Every structure is written in structure tokens, then in C-alpha cells.
Amino acid sequence: MAAGDPFDFSPGAQIPLSGSSGQTAATQALASAAYRDGPVDKLLDANSDWATSEVKPPRISLFEPNLGEAFSRAVQLRVLGGGRKPLIQSFGLDPQPVVEHCLAASRIRKQRDIRLTVIMLVAGVLFLPGVLLWLGAFQLRRSFAGAQNKKAGALAMALLAALGIGAVIFMIKLPFHGFWGIYLRAMLIAPLIGGFLAHRVCENTAKDLRDRWTGLLSGGGIGAKIPEAVPKNPGETAAERLRQSLERLSAEQHSNVVxxxxxxxxxxxxxxWGSWQLAEELVPADPEKEINPFRSWDVIRAIHDQLRLLERSPLHTGGFPTPAVEHWVVSPVGEGAGAVSRPEGTDGFQIRGAELQKICNEQQFGAGSRHYLGVQFVLWDGQLVITLLITVTVLHKTLRIEVTGHALGPVHGLFMGKPSPRTKTVTKTVKFWETRTRNLSIVPAKEVVRLAARAPLTWYPPLLEFWGGKLVLPEPFGLRHAWADKPWRHRFMADDALRATTPVLRVVHEAALRVLAENGVNTERFAGRAMNLSGAVQDPQPRAADVYNA
Incomplete structure (x- = not known):
């Protein structure tokens, strides 16, 4: 490895295994987006309060991507691209399987595009004028179909129909004979034969993609196959870079810097959504003795040890699952910041040991990052993330213990929908008062034309994005928070977030009071304040704790 290469976080070449860990409902829902069809504009409906994605409109609508194509391309480029910006952690899901499914979906579509390109070359190079005429007709049809003026759209469709009838009459009574007569007829018929073959290819691929889409949302599905991420020999530098990028993604996910x-x-x-503060003066328990010197880290360490026992209860009635207790370093960024940068000195995206204690004990006032002790519950198969953060500060003679509540709700309902078959309801000929429903092809004719037109350009994605538009991901980007809802619309999720606060707050106060008593501090005022907070925390209403009224 050269001196300038990034650190390799992995033990060696491995086969990425989708489903080995973190396969929760949230993970599978986002991974299913890679296999979806439909218009890419639907993703705009899933924008959250934390991040907003955009769709660059196409210059030629025939080249625009669908939802799955745009999602897979955007996520791959943002997460695995060279010189990418730092990512936001995706709590409640494992981002690596999501990215692997994006790679797998792109690989399936690439194989389809190779077949479509061969069909386009045979039908397009030999009968190019006819292909251009058909593509032009479909492009006009797409443009007129999206026209705001309905009368203009209907008139344009009637005009296209008249032109089609005129073309048929012209083909029957051609003024040319011999070779040119045969060629002109074949020029209009060959694209139709190529379209039939292209439809078969598109239909088979669409069935494969929809099976994977359905399988993920059903709790299983086929694993993501990305052989291009497994180097077979030392000379495959592209595969090695992809493997290292996936390992880097996994390491960044476990960073303790937020x-x-x-x-x-x-x-x-x-x-x-909530903040509870206990702040009182440090007074010696014995007026004739001074307080034993202690630091914020001593209080935090005692709280840490006590929080790890939250799942224990005197009654066998279920209760808390085992929480994740973690030391976090929180860095401030602007509300509209377009990027974040991790502090220098991180080792494998982690701040540990003496550096962590220094931040906890010294960076309590003024500029710089702050230390928080967090207890996190990932519930509802990753759809609900409850995080309670504790910070301890000592300024002059005042010790302050603050507990804040954060909640991240389920991924948007758009990602939970399964594919539905295309159907058409028609009136029966004889029994006109009855109707019947028949299934249509998964891929309509206009979709086959779109895919066939895009296929020859997929070898160079920037050109395709220039003509067809693309999905622009929100920054700072994280897979989880970009498309998350608030939990307050779900009664049980809201209850879980509110119920978790009271026992955590009491455990924090109990551990802190014990440390204060051991170091000769009068805990009478602290205990009284803790009792008041214990009652106030039971207010069953979340608040906008970060919004300050001037």
C-alpha cells in the first residue's frame, strides 16, 4: 500500500454478505428502493425535515431514469465515489447491505442494457432512419402526453395517429421498386421486430427486479451478488478499491462523532424533543472539610456503569431490551450546512481514551466539540431510534447534569410499498353492465422504448445524466435520516419514546448522587431537585426543545 493510500480497515479480501447483520425492516425497506420502478419524482414525497433531495429535470424525457435507476446511481456515487464527503451515521439500519443491493441492481440492469444495445445496434445501424422516426414519434408522444393544455395534447395525439395512417398508406404504395423499396419497407418493420425482442428482455429483467423488491419487504429475498467487489488476483485494482470503500463505509458507520x-x-x-436539567451548587457535606476533588469524567463513568444495567428489573414483565451505551463527541454545524468534517485525531473514525476524557473534562464552555454519554434503543426492527444523551458540566461551584431526548421515526411509507401488477378494467361486450379486470404486461411499450434508448448510453453515465437528469441527494447525507418520519404520528412509537425517559433520568440522578456523596458533597439540594425533575419528566408531551423564542 502506498503512503498516500487510505487506511484499510478490513482484515483482507472478503466476500460481502448481505444479511449477515443489521437486516432490519428499515434496512430492507431502503434496499428495496434499488429495485423499484416508477417515476423518480416520487422520492421527493419522502423528503424529511432533516434533509431534502432534488431531481434534476431531463433535457430529453426519453432518457430520464426511473426511481430505482436514479436511487442506485446516486447512492453508489455518493457513498463509494472518489473524494466523497463524510457520511452521517445511519442509526437503526446497516448501510452496507443497502449499498450492496444498489450495486446488485445496477449489475442486473447493466446486463439487460448489454442485450438491448445489441438489439439497438442490429436494428439501429442497419435501419437507422426507421429507428429515428420511431424514436421521434415516441418522444413527441411523451412530450404531448405531459402537456399542461389538454386540448393541445389531444390534438397532437390525433396528428400523430394521422401521420401513422399516412405512413402505412405510403409503405403500401411506395414510388420505389427493387432494393430501395424493400429497404424502405424493412426500415419501418425492423424496429418493430427489435421492439418485440427488447420487450422480452425488459419483461424478464423487470420480473427479476420485482421478485427481489418483494422478497426484501417480505423479510427475506435473494442476497445481493456483487462479484466485482471481490478481487480475484492482485492486479484487480478496481475490485480492491470497491472492497475497501465498502469496508470504510462500515467503519464510518461505527464512528462516535456526530x-x-x-x-x-x-x-x-x-x-x-425534551431537555431536563439538574443544576445545584457544590457544598461540602461537612463544613469543616473540603470536597474531595473529582472531575466530570468520574460522574460520567458511574452513570455509564449504571446505565448498562437498565434491562434488569425487579419484576419479570419484559421491559427494556439491552441498550447501546456509547460515549459521543458532538460537533456543532450550521442548520443549513452542506457538508461536515470529522475532527482530526480520530483513529478509525473513533475518539477514545485520553482524548475523550479531555473533551469531557475541559471542553465545557466556549468553542469546540462536547462530550455526551448516550443510551440508545433501536426498536420496531430499526424503524424507531430513541437516543437519550447525558452531559455533565462544572462551572465555578455549579454542577449541571443535563438529559436530552432525541427520536428518529420510521422510514417513509414510500419505501414500504410492494409492487402491484398492472391491470385494466374493461366493460364486457354483451353484459355491458359488468366489468372484467385483466393483467397487463409489467413493462408497457413506452417503457421499453425508454430503456432501449438509454441502453447504448449506459456505458458513460455522465452523458446519460446530462441528457436524462438525475437524483441529487441531500447534504449532509445519511441513508437513515434523509427519508425518516417523526415518530409522533405512530401512537405506540410515541409512547415508547416518552416512557424511556423517566427510568433513564432516575438512573442518571441515582448514579450522580452516589458519586457526589462519596466525594463529600451535600446532596440534599441535588436530591430535592431530582425529585422535582422526576415528576416533570412525566409530562406526556414532546416539545421542540431546540427552538428558542426571542
Missing amino acids: FYAGPKGILGMGTR
């Missing part, structure tokens, strides 16, 4: 974006809260954890 970013506070003002009223948007902590990116990836959600907005701050």
Missing part, C-alpha cells in the same frame, strides 16, 4: 445542526437536532438521531 453533528449538531441547530434546530434540526443531531444529524442521524433526530431533533431534540
Whole structure:
């Protein structure tokens, strides 16, 4: 490895296994987006309060991508591209399987595009004038179909129909004979034969993609196959770079550095909906003795040890699952920040040891990152992420213990929908008062034309994005928070977020009071304040804790 190469976080060449860990409902829902069809504009409906994606409109609508194509391309480029910006952690899901499914979906579509390109070359090179005429007709049809003026659209469709009838009459009574007569007839017929073959290819691929889409949302499905990420010999540098990028993604997901974006809260954890503060003066328990010197880290360490026992209860009635207790370093960024940067000195995206204690004990006032102890519950198969953060500060003679609640809700309902068959309801000929429903092809004719027109350009995606538009992901980007809803619309999720606060707050106060008593501090005022907070925390109403009224 050269001196300038990034650190390799993995033990060696491995086969990425989708489904080995973190296969929750949220993970599978987002992964299914790679296999979806339909218009890409639907993704705009899934924008959250934390991030907003955009769709660049196409210059030629015939080249525009569908939802799955745009999603897979955008995620791959943002997560695995060279010189990419830091990512926001995706709490409640594993981002690596999502990216692997994007790669697998792109590989399936690439194989389809190779077959379509061969068909286009045979039908297009030998009978290019006819292909251009048909493509022009379909492009006009797409343009007129999307016209705002319905009368103009209907008139244009009638004009196209008249032109089609005229073309048929012209083909029957051609003024040419011999070779040119045969060629002109074949020029109009060959694209139709190529279209039939292209439809078969598109139909088979669409069935494969929809099976994978359905399988993921059903809790299983076929694993993502990405052999291009497994180097077979030392000379395959592209495969090695892809493998390292996937490993880097996994390492960055476990970083303990997060970013506070003002009223948007902590990116990836959600907005701050509640805040409870205990602040009292440090007074010696014995007036004749001084307080034993202690630091914020001593209180945090005691709280940490006590929080790890949250799942224990005197009654066997279920209760808390095992929580994740983690030391977080929170860096401030602007509400509209377009990017984040991780602090220098991180080792494998982690801040540990003496550096972590220094931030906890010294960076309590003024500029710089702050230390928080977090207890996190991932519930509802990853659809709900509850995070309670604890910070301890000592300024002059005042010790302050603050507990804040953050909640991130389920991924948008758009990602939970399964594919539905295309059907058409028609009136019966004889029994006209009855109707019957018949299934249509998965891929309509206009979709076959779109795919066939895009196929020869897929070898160079930037050119395809220039003509067809693309999906622009929100920044700072994280897979989880970009398309997450708030949990307050779901009664049980809201209840879980509110119920978790009271026991955590009491455990924090209990551990802190014990440390204060051991170091000769009068805990009478602290205990009284803790009792008041224990009652106030039971207010069953989330608040916008990060919004300050001037």
C-alpha cells in the first residue's frame, strides 16, 4: 500500500454478505428502493425535515431514469465515489447491505442494457432512419402526453395517429421498386421486430427486479451478488478499491462523532424533543472539610456503569431490551450546512481514551466539540431510534447534569410499498353492465422504448445524466435520516419514546448522587431537585426543545 493510500480497515479480501447483520425492516425497506420502478419524482414525497433531495429535470424525457435507476446511481456515487464527503451515521439500519443491493441492481440492469444495445445496434445501424422516426414519434408522444393544455395534447395525439395512417398508406404504395423499396419497407418493420425482442428482455429483467423488491419487504429475498467487489488476483485494482470503500463505509458507520445542526437536532438521531436539567451548587457535606476533588469524567463513568444495567428489573414483565451505551463527541454545524468534517485525531473514525476524557473534562464552555454519554434503543426492527444523551458540566461551584431526548421515526411509507401488477378494467361486450379486470404486461411499450434508448448510453453515465437528469441527494447525507418520519404520528412509537425517559433520568440522578456523596458533597439540594425533575419528566408531551423564542 502506498503512503498516500487510505487506511484499510478490513482484515483482507472478503466476500460481502448481505444479511449477515443489521437486516432490519428499515434496512430492507431502503434496499428495496434499488429495485423499484416508477417515476423518480416520487422520492421527493419522502423528503424529511432533516434533509431534502432534488431531481434534476431531463433535457430529453426519453432518457430520464426511473426511481430505482436514479436511487442506485446516486447512492453508489455518493457513498463509494472518489473524494466523497463524510457520511452521517445511519442509526437503526446497516448501510452496507443497502449499498450492496444498489450495486446488485445496477449489475442486473447493466446486463439487460448489454442485450438491448445489441438489439439497438442490429436494428439501429442497419435501419437507422426507421429507428429515428420511431424514436421521434415516441418522444413527441411523451412530450404531448405531459402537456399542461389538454386540448393541445389531444390534438397532437390525433396528428400523430394521422401521420401513422399516412405512413402505412405510403409503405403500401411506395414510388420505389427493387432494393430501395424493400429497404424502405424493412426500415419501418425492423424496429418493430427489435421492439418485440427488447420487450422480452425488459419483461424478464423487470420480473427479476420485482421478485427481489418483494422478497426484501417480505423479510427475506435473494442476497445481493456483487462479484466485482471481490478481487480475484492482485492486479484487480478496481475490485480492491470497491472492497475497501465498502469496508470504510462500515467503519464510518461505527464512528462516535456526530453533528449538531441547530434546530434540526443531531444529524442521524433526530431533533431534540425534551431537555431536563439538574443544576445545584457544590457544598461540602461537612463544613469543616473540603470536597474531595473529582472531575466530570468520574460522574460520567458511574452513570455509564449504571446505565448498562437498565434491562434488569425487579419484576419479570419484559421491559427494556439491552441498550447501546456509547460515549459521543458532538460537533456543532450550521442548520443549513452542506457538508461536515470529522475532527482530526480520530483513529478509525473513533475518539477514545485520553482524548475523550479531555473533551469531557475541559471542553465545557466556549468553542469546540462536547462530550455526551448516550443510551440508545433501536426498536420496531430499526424503524424507531430513541437516543437519550447525558452531559455533565462544572462551572465555578455549579454542577449541571443535563438529559436530552432525541427520536428518529420510521422510514417513509414510500419505501414500504410492494409492487402491484398492472391491470385494466374493461366493460364486457354483451353484459355491458359488468366489468372484467385483466393483467397487463409489467413493462408497457413506452417503457421499453425508454430503456432501449438509454441502453447504448449506459456505458458513460455522465452523458446519460446530462441528457436524462438525475437524483441529487441531500447534504449532509445519511441513508437513515434523509427519508425518516417523526415518530409522533405512530401512537405506540410515541409512547415508547416518552416512557424511556423517566427510568433513564432516575438512573442518571441515582448514579450522580452516589458519586457526589462519596466525594463529600451535600446532596440534599441535588436530591430535592431530582425529585422535582422526576415528576416533570412525566409530562406526556414532546416539545421542540431546540427552538428558542426571542
